[in-house]
Amino acid sequence: MTPLARDEAIEDLADPYIAIDATARLVDYNPAAETLLDISGSDIGDKIAEIAPAVATAIQHGEDELTLSSDGTPRHFDLTISPISGPVADQLGTQLLMREVTAREERKSELALQNEQLNRFASVVSHDLRNPLGVIIGRVRLLDGTTNDQDDIDAIERSAVRMENIMTDLLELSRAGQSIDETEPVSLASVAADSWDKIQQNGTELDMQVPESVTVEADRDRLMHIFENLFRNAKEHNEPPLTIRTGVIPSETANKDDKSFISFFIEDNGDGVPADDCDEIFDHGYTTNPDGTGFGLSIVEEVVDAHGWSISVSDSDDGGARFEITDIETGN
Template sequence: MIADIVGSPVVLAYTAIHFFTIVLIVGVGVYTARNHWDDPLGRVFIILLGTAAIWTVGAVVRLFTPTLNLFIAATTLKYVGIAGSPVVFLLFALLYDGRTQWVSRPVIVVISVIPALTIPIVATMRLHGLLYGSYARTTVDTISVLSVETVGLWYWLFTVYSWALVAIGSGLLIDAAIQRSRLYRLQLLILLPAIGISWTTNILYVIWSWPHPALDPTPIGFGLTTLLLGVALFSTQFVEISPVARSLIFDVIEDAVIVVDQAGRVIDVNSAAQPLLSDPHPIGAELTAVLGTDIARQIKTDSATVEIIDEPMPRYYRYRELSRSDIEARVLVFTEITEVKESQRVAEQAHEQLRQIVDLVPDPLYVKNIDDEVLLSNEANAELHGLAPEEIEGKREREIESDVENIENFDKYRQREIEVIETGDPMTFEEELVGPDGETKFFKTTRIPFETTERNKEAVLGYARDVTDLKEYEQELEDTKRRLEQSNEKLDQFAGVVSHDLQNPLHVILGYVSLLDSDDDNQEYIEAIEQSATRMEDIITDLLKLSRVGQDIEEPETVSLATVARDSWDNIKIDGTDLNLRVPEGATVKADRSRLMNVFENLFRNAREHNNPPLTIRVGILNSGTPGDHSESLTGFFIEDTGDGIPQEQHDEIFDHGYTTNTDGTGFGLSIVKEVVEAHGWSLSHCDGEDGGARFEISDVDFLE
């Protein structure tokens, strides 16, 4: 056999080319496996080379089979490569074009059905003749070999199907060449011819039996194909740098990317750049022709931001250009910042609203960090410095106040802010400041610690309430109180003088009147003098009481209301009048006993002075419950008489100082009662009694249990 091969130049050359092809395919496959097995595209490429190698081995072995059974066995081996090549080629094209979603198990199973069925059909073709119908022995040069004489229906079905897969894969590669950049086009300028050589030789063999029915030239095409693929592998790195990587990176990044050559023509774009372009197929067109006019103008002005305003909502992009001297291309990158711009707009609007709000606050308000930098100031605070808010913000207090060293207690104020920040506790201080006009103002300043979100620094919020007017008012009150105390002291001195200097002469007058002869002619005058002197003494006594009864009760004592009422009754000894006491012995209150007796005594006298005997005066308890109910609540007490009562026209005047309807009265009795009651914190009122007489009620009294 070897001698026959050597003696036949045609067969020898055919065989040598097959062995060269096998060695070349194995070499390229081994190199790819060692360097790119982890890459899906690299693995598919290796399998594609494997199917070509099997095809080549089967073709050369079948040429030298002496029997039909060996011929069928070699043909079956050859068809393993023939059936697998179109399927693997389509998968390679899908991965290369970045359509990885189609490289899935269901898709692989579907496209492999007909090739998978072809293998057993080839192995059993003597039983049915679906693939080959008849065989004949023919001569190649000087060697007799077996060859196929007729083919069956499955042969043409499989062939058409295989060519369809190859056509689809080639279309994907051509599409990649059109849509991709120059680098990928260079890859395809080598890849497409390489693949085309193999399938062209296969078509010539199938249709015209070229160059001989027993000699399949397809493996020869594989040799040339593998040689070109080796060139592409080393020169363009079509496995390392493929559209797969571009689809995974270039098309999925959110930034809009446009690649332009030195002539200004678009050579590649990603999907994110489409909104910026007027042409959906911009490859090869001038950039200025497919890019919006306004965008091109903004780029020429070296603007870092591009604005698109011809849409319902404006869109904004940050623009930058990437280029290198060793690459003849410019990469234009547009990063959409619409949301950032909108956030900035909202933030600026919120800041402006905050500015309007803080400026509406009439009191000084500011924010300072621990470095003494003013982060925020309202107009009221800026006015204290004689500046505007924008002149203060961003500066340190020491930079704002040129005469810091002359400001009293400046360091103390600063230390208070640091203390608030360090302790985290709000603090309030009263501070005295001198404004730019030299006027001294008083402030109650509250400092609150917080952490700024923008600068992540500790800061303090200061709110100063101007209490200058309040301070002046407090000073006026203090001065008034002091003057009142001085006046009261003088009144006490005056009362003492009145008591001593006026009452003594009255006592002298009354003494001398008692020594006068009581003859009938002078008796009337003597009695008038005696009555006037006595009335004057009563007025002086009541005035002296009135000057003291209204003073605050500093040390009240626990007293029995019934006991005080009885003692008061015993003091005045009113003839023709009875006391009806209805006060429980256990009813006790906190009071000034002496002044409380003044209340009872004056009300008793008032009843006697304005009514004729016989007269009954009742003293009872006010309560909020039902009489006889053990749970009743005591709220006060009352004094009423059985006299004629108080006329309606006098109701509004009876408590006025000096008002009286009795010529013998002083007009100060009820005034004294009112002053004493109010000094205890109680309330005084009057109404008609049970029998129509006058009734005085003292309420809001806290009884002791």
């Protein structure tokens, strides 16, 4: 049988390549496929399901990835399946190119394990430290107003509360950048409103400009982390009265690959971000507030990255800080 699609480029490919005819019989392969699938010239004309059952199943179902075992070790491949067409557009067969991505998949597994270990560590540290801190804060508050050493009592309470805040932010930061496997259509206005309700609003007003009809594809809980931390960041770095505004950026609405994308902003009329600090504000531990933990904006950036979005900071029209989150797929 004359091999189909024979070409020097295919022969020299490092990636395994095979071709089958319209009856799913092997008609061509390159040296890389010969080594991987243990095939030879005598297999030409045989059913691919008899030669390599897993490969046959992947072709039949149009799968885009495949894992094979080599000497007991898993090897991972990305698959490219395409038709072989004749001169009158009849499909003569199918060709398969297998690009090995074992190193990538192993790295993903390592990162997943590291994330799991980090989660366990953060949870244990948070739990083991919060219990004694809770005792300290509780006892200090019982002593409040009953001793002449009120300044010392206040200092102890501030330090204990600060430690508690740091632990909360560290735990949140350890989870913020984890990959997001599932998203759902989420009302942007609803998330903004719920996030606003969770912060102390003393002297701060929210100007909600997000239409109720706008939905985005997101992990709702982590999207709330973005709003909560940006709301809290504005409040903690500015004196009241303060107005925080959030809305959709009309000019950034776009369609790509039959999908619709939008952007939204959160801004305030406070003091803004010093120009020299714009490149540093997302760094772990960065803060200009002596009572801040320096993790809030790091959490925001991690959540944005995990969604595949982008974030930038600039000045608002009122001279405050303006954060723009872009490249967000709509849920409509």
